[in-house]
Amino acid sequence: MWATSAATLAYSSAKLRRDFDERVPPLMGVLGAFLFAAQMINFTIPGTGSSGHLAGGILLTILLGPHAAFLSIASVLVVQALFFADGGLLALGCNIFNMAFVPAFMVFPLFRRLAGNAPGRLRLNVAILAAALVALQLGAFAVVLETTCSGIATLPFASFLLMMQPIHLAIGVVEGLVTVAVLGLAQKARPDLLRGSLEGRFDLGGKRVLLAFLVAALLVGGGLSRYASVLPDGLEWAVGKLTGKTELEASSGVHAALGAVQNKTALLSGYQLPAPARKEPGPASEKATAAGSGTGVAGVVGAVLTLAVACFCPYLFRGRRRTKPEI
Amino acid sequence: MTSIEGALLDFKRLDRLAAGDTALHRLDPRAKVIVTFVFIVTVVSFGRYELSALVPFFLFPAILVGLGNLPAGYLARKVALLCPFALVIGLFNPLFDRAVALQLGPLAISAGWISCASIVVRAALTVGAAFVLLALTGFPAICSALERLGLPGMFVVQLHFLYRYIFVLGEEGGQASRALELRSFGAKRPSLATYGSLVGHLLLRTWLRAERVHRAMLARGFSGAFPTRTVGRFGMAEAAFVAGWTAFFLFLRLNNGAQLLGSLLTGHFS
Amino acid sequence: MSHHIVEVKNLRHVYPDGTEALKGVSFRIHHGESVAIIGANGAGKSTLLLHLNGYHSPTAGEVRIGDFLLSKGTLPGIRRTVGMVFQDPDDQLFMPTVYDDVAFGPLNLGLNGNELERCVADALERVGAAHLAAKAPYHLSGGEKKRVAIATVLSMSPDILVLDEPASGLDPYARRQLIGLLKEFRHTKIFTSHDLDLVLELCQRVILLKEGEVRADGPAAEILRDERLLAECRLEVPLSLQGCPICGKRQG
Structure with a gap:
């Protein structure tokens, strides 16, 4: 994930540098700061009484176009990770992927297709809503995939997925509504706001869209297959946990428990945290754990x-x- | 909504710390960025059930806080505020991972709890290190260091701009939401429609500001490229700083420092 | 030399939405003059200023800076000649530190090394902000921001200084400091202000705009005393020219 995010960062920077519009840097920067401020204002989610705030990925993408938006959102995430440890430094790569790459490069083409070139009010709003929905669904799915692959939390894939997708469906609707409301107001005052992303200037047409989707598909596919290879064990293991089967096993003795731990670390050692984890292979940690409990x-x-x-x-x-x- | 102003004040406080003048503050930002990076990678590279070996790593932020003359209590509180979030991530582990991993007298601690604690400790370490880096270096200097370490210039410019205008727009957003609060009489948060127009107006003002900033840039001869000046140099002190800490981290990665110390002590008593 | 002459002839500006902000404005400002452009909100002051360094291009008419007619080709030279200080210093100070901000212009002009150092130090020295060099703009007070904003322009050694509302939002002390600062400059100075007392102190000449047209152009002391004219343009005689609120006596 770090690699994808970094590559996209480099690509977007290069792209922006190439077709440089000198108006863009201040706009990107100030809009990033805007997003930052807007995220700190909460509103009541209708019907629930709980509160939410704008995520803004789709909003920025629509305003700035994919490349500039990607950099802008990524920069916001970097600052948040550093100052508020929001999402944490470790998850930054994943966060950038979920919240910047997904809306900018995976959902934006869809938005463009839905909105067409000169959309009416209704069509535009529907397109925004749909984009927000898809962005959050994809984002949530990516979170589940990443969490599972990283092995940092042991929540089973399926139940995690079942938990995340519906929640994010609701969040997506709210995000979509807010984006529509914000853009609606802003556009009434300044009809030229959306011109940039709706008219010709942006040409991620044809081949590039295909390429973006191909890359995305490869990534998702890669993640999935990697997961699939451990799925049988994982599922069995999860079921075992849920029915408390292993608990019995564990009580039969410390040795058995240690064995179980070793199994587990072996199972997950390849899927530990991001890339650096692989420098020190599993056995070290197993040894450490065993030793840890021995001379606790x-x-x-x-x-x-x-x-x-x-x-x-x-x-x-x-x-x-x-x-x-x-x- | 005091949260925005609170966050901004906190921001400024952290930022002011970077204006300190200790040997650590004067070190080339690149050295500090590299060491922090190595630190984080090392901490993360530990296995998920590792706990005791992680603890000695607290020495790194602690020593820097001491040498850098930073307010330890303030930073510790900031880190502590974040621990609940890490706890949430790890909270499921004890539920699903019940194998007993550690026997402390009558107390059996499951592997799930250990991995959960490990997540929290790891989060505290990485976040702590990041805060210390910020307080010793300052965000703009970190950005420039990252640029010289290979981060694309466009993105660095973006980070600079963002950071500069967070203060301005945060204030604007805070004012807008305060004005709203004062006229909403007890309703805690605005409805979606109100929020929409509040943020919509904020967006419009932001847009106008971007145009004014652009104007100000043009007025001073901006033609597309961002001029940068290079300051600081990577000298002996920096090299020693990087090499020393890297060696220390490597040692702790390969040996369980806490274990060593612990067995030394328990061995002494038994 | 006619180097620092600013000449505006029949300048018209129509915004894309159809608003006619300037309806044929003409004036000529000579070297070393200090001129205030005053008028009600929406009279066209800011639009006019934005023409002086070519941010807006005229719908009709022409702007001449020194010997050059403002056009795309002469733009870089003109932007160097005309130093523009904007109303909100937060728009003008966009770099991480004060030093970087003051150096932004000179770096764009191709300066570096010792020359750059000296030029930045000089500019900061002149506005009394040398001690602020390492600070970040968001840690500055309003008055400090304003002075630094002026320094960012001075560092490019412009011949003509244009300021939009230089004293807005300043406390009396900072305002006084600023007046002292502006008095020292030998540049041609053009600025807009609603602070007519400041205008009276700094300028010999006033151009009064009303609804996009020049309503009056003449000596400051004369125009600022004309109660009827000022009222017609939604302005007021400056306090220092009004009678004392207690005894009714007028100052010298």
Whole structure:
């Protein structure tokens, strides 16, 4: 995911540099900041009483066109990841894919086709709504895929999927409605806002659309097949967990449990966290786990101790620093 | 809605820390970015059931906080605020992964709990390191460093612009939502329609601002390329900084530091 | 030398939506003059200023800066000659630090190395903002932002300084500082303002716009005293020329 996001980043930058419109950089930047501010304002989701905010991927894509929007959304995600640890630094690659790549390169062609060249109010709104829906469904699906492939959470694929898709259907509808409302108002005042993305300037036509979809399909397909290869085991394992079968097994002794853990780490070792994980193969972690439970006490004591040292570290140095000038 | 203003103030506070003047602040941003990157990769590369070996890694942010004269409590609180989110990600693990992995006297701890804790610790470490990097370097300097490390220039320009105008638009958004709040009498959040027009207006103002900024750029001879000036240099201090920390991380990656220390201690007592 | 003459002849500007913002404006500003363009909101002041550095192109009529007629070919040269300070400094300060912002123009002009350093330092020195160089724009106060915005233009050593509402939003102290600063410049100065006391202090000449036309053009002291004329244009006699609110006496 990091690789895809980075590649798209490079591609979009190069593309923007090539057909450079000097008006675009400030627009991208300021719109990114706008998205940032807009995301902090909440509204009531009709009928539920809970609150939501704009995600804005589709909004920005429609305003800026795919390449500029991709960079703009990605930059917002980078800042959020750094400052608010929103979504975390680790998931940044995935986040950029889900929230920038998906709307900009996978959904935008669809939007263009639906909206046509000079859409009427209704057609435009329907296109926006549809785009928002598809974007969130694809995004949610990508999240499930990524989570499963990374193996960081052990939630079974199928139930996770069943949980995510309907929720995001609802979110998609809301996002679509908000986007329609925001764009409707803005466009009334400035009819030229959408011109850029609806008229000729954007020509991701024909071959390129195909290419984008091909890449996307390959990615999704690749993810799926990778998952499929572990699916039987995974499913069996999930079912076993859900029925509590392994719990019995586990109680039969620490040895069995350790065996189970080892199995699991072996099963997932290839699908651990992003690429760097593969540098240190599974066995190391297995060994560590086994050792961890064997000499658990030592581990815990040591951990607490180092933690304490770490906690005092700032003050240790600070103290020295403060006294220094006085000497 | 004080959340926007709160977030902005927090932003500015973190940003101000970067104006400090310690040896660490003066280090070329590239060195700090590289070391933080190595740190994060190392932490992430641990297995999912690893816990104790991760703990010594807290030394890295802690030492930097000390040497950089940063407010430890403030940063710790910021990190702590995020832990619940990490907890949510890992929360399912104890439910699905019940194998006993650690026996502490009568207490049996399942592998799920350990992997859950591992996720939280990992999140705290990476987030902590990111905050420390920010507080020592400042976002704009990090961006420039990333550019010199190969990030596309277009994207770096975008990051600079974004960061600059977050402050301006955050204020505008905050004002708009405060004005709304003051006239909505108790209703906690606006309805969808109100929100739509509020954000719509914000979008219009944003658009106009972008045009004014563009004008200001043109007025000063902007012709498409962003001029950059290069500052800082990658000298001995930077090389030592990078090499030292990398070696430290590698050592901790290959040896369980906590385990070593722990067995030393428990061995002593038994 | 007629280098720094600004000449506008029968300038008309019609916006795409059909609004006629300028309906044939003409004037000529000489080297070293300090001229205020005043008028009600919507009188066409900002539109006029945006013609002076070629951001808008005239619907009809012409703009001449020095010996050059404003056109696509002469645009870069003219933008260098005419330094433009915008109303909202947040629009003007878009770089990560004050230093970068002041250096933006000179870098675009191809300066670098020591020359650049000196040029930036000079500009900051002149507006009394040398100590702010390393700061980020969002950490500055309103008055500081305004001064830095002026420095970003000074660093390109323009011959003509154009300012849109230079004193808007400043506290009295910052406003006073700014007036002192502007008084020092030997450039040709053209600015818009609703602060007529500031106009009175800084300018010998005033151009009064009303609904896109020049309603009056003459010595500041004369126009700013003309109560009827000002009222007609939705303006007021500056406070310093009005009678004292307590004793009714007029200042010298």
